[in-house]
Amino acid sequence: MKSILIINAQVVNEGNIQSLDVFIKDGLIQKTGSDLSGLNADKIIDARGKYLLPGVIDDQVHFREPGLTHKATIYSEARAAVAGGVTSFMEMPNTVPNALNQTLLEDKYQIASGTALANYSFYMGASNDNIEEVLKTNTRNVCGIKVFMGSSTGNMLVDNEKTLENIFSNSPMLVATHCEDEATIRRNTEIFKEKYGDEPHARIHPLVRNEEACFISSSMAVRLARQHGTRLHILHISTADELSLFDNTIALKDKKITSEVCVHHLWFDARDYETLGNQIKCNPAIKADGHKQKLLQGLLDNRLDVIATDHAPHLWEEKQKAYWQSPSGLPLVQHPLQMMLELSREGKIGLEKIVEKMSHAVADCFQLEKRGYIREGYWADLVLVDLGAESKVTADNIFYQCNWSPLLGKTFHSQITHTIVSGHLAFENGKFDESKKGERLLFER
Template identity: 45%
Template sequence: MSATLIKHARVVNEGLIREMDLRIVGSIIEKIATDIRAEHTDRIIEAAGCYLLPGMIDDQVHFREPGFTYKGTIASESLAAVVGGITSYMEMPNVNPATITIEALNQKYAIAAKRSYANYAFYLGATEDNLAQIQQLDPARHCGVKVFMGASTGGLLVEAPQALEAIFRESPVLIVTHCESNSVIQKSREALLRSKAVLTIEDHPRIRNVNACYESSSYAVSLAKRYQSQLHVLHITTAKELGLFEPGSIENKHITSEACVHHLWFSEEDYASLGNLIKCNPSIKSRSDRDALIQGLHTNQIDIIATDHAPHTLEEKQLDYDQAPAGLPLVQHALLSLLEHVRHGRLSLTQVVEKTAHNPAIRYAITGRGFIREGYYADLVLIDSQSSTTITHENSLYHCAWTPFVGQVFSSRIKSTWVNGQRMFGDDGVVSGKPSAMALAFSR
């Protein structure tokens, strides 16, 4: 097995930043110490002044395969993720056909085994009549079941109380929810249309508003408390929702929550310049909501940061508001955006690592990942905080070929990413590895 020695890195792990050496043998971190000798080493990487982080584990992406490969593929989007420092992902079921059976789930695993650059897992989508499929999920192999408790596409909406109660009572795996009340959305939309003939992007946070989110997320939390379910509420966007979640360590929580990078970065003030490019569900809301999310990361009412990466073509995004689809491509620039929060003192580097690597590994009980520890898989990202990265549509690797961060100059640069010990991306800007990722395993 090949061996790589990383020298003098500032290792960011478990609340500490320490200058250390690290040796990778095969796919595993063999040794971490203050000084490791270079014997029996195939490659030495001098990392003085750079930060070495565990790779980001993104628990919410939409890679669009099968069915929507003109928007993105498992290969294209996982490659962009690796270049952005994301080494593992969990992908959503709203593809075509929707991933609502074990057979469809197995087909996606088969695609990823051949084409994915990052480690992978896939959610089963809940419907109002596929409880038998949910009951077959394997806690050691399957990351969770996705429940759209609000407006959705492809028949994945679950609103009937009996169906929801059965899922929360019977699911053998973590339940993850998209929480927006369809009835509140419809009433808000109708009210706006009484006062204006045509809706625009500025109306998006008024339609998909605070009450739409809170009514649905509070219902999900109440169901989880009633049945003692394992619940993870995705992409929280409002200050009001934070009161639903307990502060403190993620350890032993059975109800957790997540914020996404675009809700931490943009506010409704950005609709004027970016328009439908930042149309997403749940909507980007007020500056005060965005600031509350940052505070929720500090109090640990928000446990995890993810992306909700959801690419659409630029042509689709240029349609009128009502026709333009919701979703943003984010995986390549997510970690860089979080490092910008660190630069401006809104978050610490150890917090970013906790929320993007440690906590996803803990919440999902991922085997051997999410930490820089001897014996763990070498899923690593090396950061140069002294170099900048200018974002353009042209240097974005998404299949859709655009980014909402266009024109942004981030104050850090991702130098290298390792997946299972293989250096997939280097500081020469070249992707050097072939798809060789692994399915995530879960110790539960």
């Protein structure tokens, strides 16, 4: 692996921005300092005028492999992630077949080892009847247990309270939950089908999957976690109502219950259904205006701990179906950093806070080994951004296999110029180097 010397960078790390050089060798950050120009390196990157950030760690993606590879593959989506400065991802178990036993889980790791340009981990899935398999999960090299407390693919809806009690009381590791109350959603679905028939507009989505459905389920998860001392991580918080469930008076390292917010819930609101329709149909739903402002405030005051994408690609043709038939999910893993940088440009969040919530806090939350920070001895997962350049999202530069984005036509006031994954320069000025794949993530638990 080539050694790399980055000089003259504005390094955003651990609450500070300072001019530093960074020397990378054997996959690791060997040295940081104010003047390392005397060191020999195979490649020198002059980062003058650019910002160097720890690579983004996305703790929630759906890359569709195995079983749904007509939508996406681990190869295609990891590649798109790297183009956007996402150096590590954690992928969900609701593929086909669902990753509900250790053999199927390990199959995904084997695929990623040969194809993923980014670093990777995969959640073990929980169902109503696989607790024995769940308890076999290796805490050292698996990111967590995923529980769908709401609709999901195949056999992954966990709606039996005794099963939930069993998982929460016995899980050896972090339990990540999708929280929406299924009974509330079914009741709302019946009401809106009767009212609007077979082809309503997507604007009804936040009414079908409403605030009540989210709060009922999230509250239940928090209650179970407190009762059993579970390490709980609630995914994609989408309502202001749920913020009251989370504590910002203690440090992240001491929290037993943590939370995630996704970029689309900070970026879009219900008014955007008028122009984007099913393109932004996702679960939990993007809610009415006002929620995204409260969610951003919850992020800034540390009631919300990390930022993710819930990247979930579908074919364009599928998203054009009538509302009830159109699948939920949108592709986002190529653009989360630029979306947050745009909010920073608008004065809504600082660069230091973006790095904290997209890198540092994710590493701390999952107890990742030697990742998420720009520190000597840590893996070199880095992204270089130019905040003085513009980049427009076009069909030609979207790397998702589905080849569409709800951000199509958006001009960002930033550009991802370089992405380094475990010391390998995987992306440089629009070009990929796929000669080395990412590493399997390890956890210090």
